[in-house]
Amino acid sequence: MVTSAAVARAAEQVRSQLARETADLTPEVVAAALRADGRPVGDVTVLAVLDVLRRDVLGAGPLEALLELEGVTDVLVNGPDAVYVDRGRGLELTEVRFADDAAVRRLAQRLAGTAGRRLDDASPYVDLRLADGTRLHAVLTPLARPGTSISLRVPRRRTFTLDELATAGGWGGEPLRLMRRVVAHRLAFLVSGGTGSGKTTLLNALLGEVPGDERLVLVEDTRELQPAHPHVVGLEARQANVEGVGSVDLRTLVRQALRMRPDRLVVGEVRGAEVVDLLAALNTGHEGGCGTIHANSAVDVPARVEGLALAAGLPSSAAHVQMRAGLDLVVHCVRDGGRRRLGEIAVLEHTDGRTHAVPAVRFDGSRPRFLPGADRLAALLEGAR
Known part of the structure; x- marks a missing residue:
């Protein structure tokens, strides 16, 4: 043997x-x-x-079989002796092992090379999308411990409908009706939550509810949104090549999107200076705009937007005014163990020169609990802005 x-x-x-x-x-x-x-x-x-x-x-070498597993969303390599998968039930340690860290490094370098990117001691990390849509992030040792790190985010093989998502997350009934009304009334919103909480999956399903005669223009750093909709135009950012030229950032793409007659402008993930242009767009007649943002809770979203806007040179006062005028809601996703679900909806209110997210309804499964912002939410859903 x-x-x-x-x-x-x-x-x-x-x-x-x-x-x-x-x-x-x-x-x-x-x-x-x-x-x-x-x-x-x-x-x-x-x-x-x-x-x-x-x-x-x-392909992805020893990881190829893991990427083919049913329901897998992430494959994570922490050095040669620890390879994990996430199939919607939390992280699971697999039996896959590499011979040594050099083998992990070779795989990371080869995957980066297929996308025309350099990965070596002079450029020890990459963040890119592979040809099949898989998102690759890799960091070489010694920056990464206990060894070279590879993170693969697997694209959905198909797009879930809002009904399917609600059933899987256990939040059908009233929460489902509320989300459909949010889309139908063209309210502007951000989907917030932590990493792996299902923000992009929820946004994907919500965009599938947009009427078919509307034009969606999607702006993303890495393509993840694939809504089941007949009229979608996607713009994807591009990093510099090995010569250090050719980059196109999200902020540039948001500006381009505004010239493409969008009925709804969507920013896949708001995490930088593009927040300034998104806020400006939402204040120039582009109703129903939306995007995702990392935040610990819905209440934290205004502070998160303010911080990103300040870093981009927009004064705090202007950021708060534009938030109040351009954004209506924050839809927050949570993760209970391995299950991703809709957590709460908050409305944005403006007091003393600042915008605050006020919880309107919180969900425990399909049972809504109405909170102080509920009246404002009801007014928005009836067309009062």
């Missing part, structure tokens, strides 16, 4: 020899490389080494 350790050692031997030669990866080439030192090698060893080397140069 050929042990995995023996196969790993043999694969490294062949890898070193092939690095000095130019040859196709075939069983004959592998067998010749293994027998170069005069030792007999069986067919089982040759085929096992060939399989290891092919995984090195095709």
Whole structure:
């Protein structure tokens, strides 16, 4: 029986020899490389080494099988000995292991190379989208501990409808009716929540509720939104190439989107200076605009927007005025264990020169609990702004 350790050692031997030669990866080439030192090698060893080397140069290598798992959203590598997946039930440690950190590094570099990006000691991290839509983030050791880190965000194989999402999250009934009314009344909103709370999934489903005769223009850093809608135009940011040129940032794309006659302008994730242009757009007649933003709670969203706007050069007072005039709601997502669900809806109110998010309704499953902002929410849903 050929042990995995023996196969790993043999694969490294062949890898070193092939690095000095130019040859196709075939069983004959592998067998010749293994027998170069005069030792007999069986067919089982040759085929096992060939399989290891092919995984090195095709797809995501040892991670390929994990990416194909049903329902997987993330594959995370923390060095050679810890590979996790998330299938909607929280992180699960898998049995996948790498021979050493050099193997993890090679995989990260190869994946980055397929997208034309450099990953080495001079440029030790990347954030990009692969050809199949998978989002790759990688950081090389020693910046990352306990070893080279790879994070793969897997695109949804299909888009969930709002009904399906509500059923999966256990928030049908009144919460579902409220969200449909938010879209139908063209209210401007941000979907907030922590990492992995389902912000993009919810926004995707909500955009699928937009009437088919409206034009959606999506602006994203990395393409994740794929709403089931007949009229969608997507703009995706681009990072600089290996020569350091060619970058196109989100702020530029938001400005371009405004010239494309959007019925609804959507910013996939608001996390930088683009917040200034989004706020400006929402104050120039572009109703129904929306996006996602990282925040611990709905109440924290105005402070988060203010901080991003200040960093972009917009005074605090102006940011608060534009928030109040351009945004109507914050829709907050939460994660209970492995389940992602709708947590609460907050309305934006302006007092003493500042905008505050006031909780209007909080959800425990399908049971709504109405809070101080409920009257304002009801007025918005009746058309009073």
